[in-house]
Amino acid sequence: xxxxxxxxxxxxxxxxxxxxxxxxxxxxxxxxxxxxxxxxxxxxxxxxxxxxxxxxxxxxxxxxxxxxxxxxxxxxxxxxxxxxxxxxxxxxxxxxxxxxxxxxxxxxxxxxxxxxxxxxxxxxxxxxxxxxxxxxx
Amino acid sequence: xxxxxxxxxxxxxxxxxxxxxxxxxxxxxxxxxxxxxxxxxxxxxxxxxxxxxxxxxxxxxxxxxxxxxxxxxxxxxxxxxxxxxxxxxxxxxxxxxxxxxxxxxxxxxxxxxxxxxxxxxxxxxxxxxxxxxx
Numbered sequence: 700x701x702x703x704x705x706x707x708x709x710x711x712x713x714x715x716x717x718x719x720x721x722x723x724x725x726x727x728x729x730x731x732x733x734x735x736x737x738x739x740x741x742x743x744x745x746x747x748x749x750x751x752x753x754x755x756x757x758x759x760x761x762x763x764x765x766x767x768x769x770x771x772x773x774x775x776x777x778x779x780x781x782x783x784x785x786x787x788x789x790x791x792x793x794x795x796x797x798x799x800x801x802x803x804x805x806x807x808x809x810x811x812x813x814x815x816x817x818x819x820x821x822x823x824x825x826x827x828x829x830x831x832x833x834x835x836x
Numbered sequence: 837x838x839x840x841x842x843x844x845x846x847x848x849x850x851x852x853x854x855x856x857x858x859x860x861x862x863x864x865x866x867x868x869x870x871x872x873x874x875x876x877x878x879x880x881x882x883x884x885x886x887x888x889x890x891x892x893x894x895x896x897x898x899x900x901x902x903x904x905x906x907x908x909x910x911x912x913x914x915x916x917x918x919x920x921x922x923x924x925x926x927x928x929x930x931x932x933x934x935x936x937x938x939x940x941x942x943x944x945x946x947x948x949x950x951x952x953x954x955x956x957x958x959x960x961x962x963x964x965x966x967x968x969x970x
Contacts, residue, residue: 715859716837722856722890740890740921744929747892751859795930809893809929 707765712753712779721750721762721777728764728775734835742775742833745810749779749829752806757781757827767832774815774834782826789819840865842872848949849873849911850942852884862898869902873909879956880949881906884942886917893931900934912952913937916945 708728710720725746729739746762753760760781767776786792795808807829811817816832837860843850849872855861869881883899885891903913916939918926926933939945 719856719858726889737921737924740919740925741928744890744892744925747890747894748929751892751894806893809931812928812930813925 707763709761709763711759711761712750712781713759715751715754718747718750718754721764722747724762724764725775725777728766728777729833732766732773732775732835734775734833738833738836741813742777742831745813745831745833746777746779748806748810749777749831752829753779753781753827757783760826769834772834772836774832776830776832778828778830780826780828785823785825785827786819786821787823789821793819837861837864839868842868844872844876844878845946847878847953848880848882848946849876849878850882850884852887854887857888857895859894862895866898866901866905870905870909873906873911878909879911879953881911881913882942882945882949883913883915884917884945885915885922886919886941888919888922891918891922891926891931893929896926896929896931896933899936903934903936910956912949914939914945914948916940916942 708724710724711717712721722743726739726743729742734742750762758781760779762777762779764775764777767774793808793811810831814831815834818830821827837858838855840851840853840855840861849869881902899915906913914937918938937948939948
């Protein structure tokens, strides 16, 4: 559980119980930032998809969650880091229904639809960082 | 790993999800349910998700999988009690529940299963004991 809303907090992702831990941490921040219930649910759902990607496709890694502000409004930023194989074809990976694994292919594209900002930094052989932000309305 | 308990009420199995589901619990529930339907001959399964705060693609797929498994045992599945925020999120995520039947709450879910069960028994009586053309 976070001690305050200031600094970023990190959770290792190495098993599927860690996906639950990431969800709980993101929810705590979303509540602290006073996102609406629907926005909390969207952000936590996106975090769940992305944490599972980190685990399954990235071979594990960590998530970092923090409260952010752009001067006008506050929000929650969550990033998902792995040192896995990276994503060779981004367009394909972000297309609905495409999956390299056993998933439904909704992980990345679905998560993107659920948040306000979505950043994907990936390099083949180096790993992937996905960063999402949900702003308070 | 926590396991989700399965309760039997008459010919219906009730699964009330009260924990934050990890993927292993989801897979265990699918297996436990298949065992239980097979062992009890239940004609229906109700999955109560009124305490579930998020349904992601993995959990959503579980509902469809459970419904398909239940079908193989001639049992119907109804998912009940979905929270409004979860419903909105599921639609935006792009997840259809694979034609899984849903109901507003447990009471309506049980009613639907009762009607489906009666319909099925009625059909069997009407077409005879071994409906070859069905």
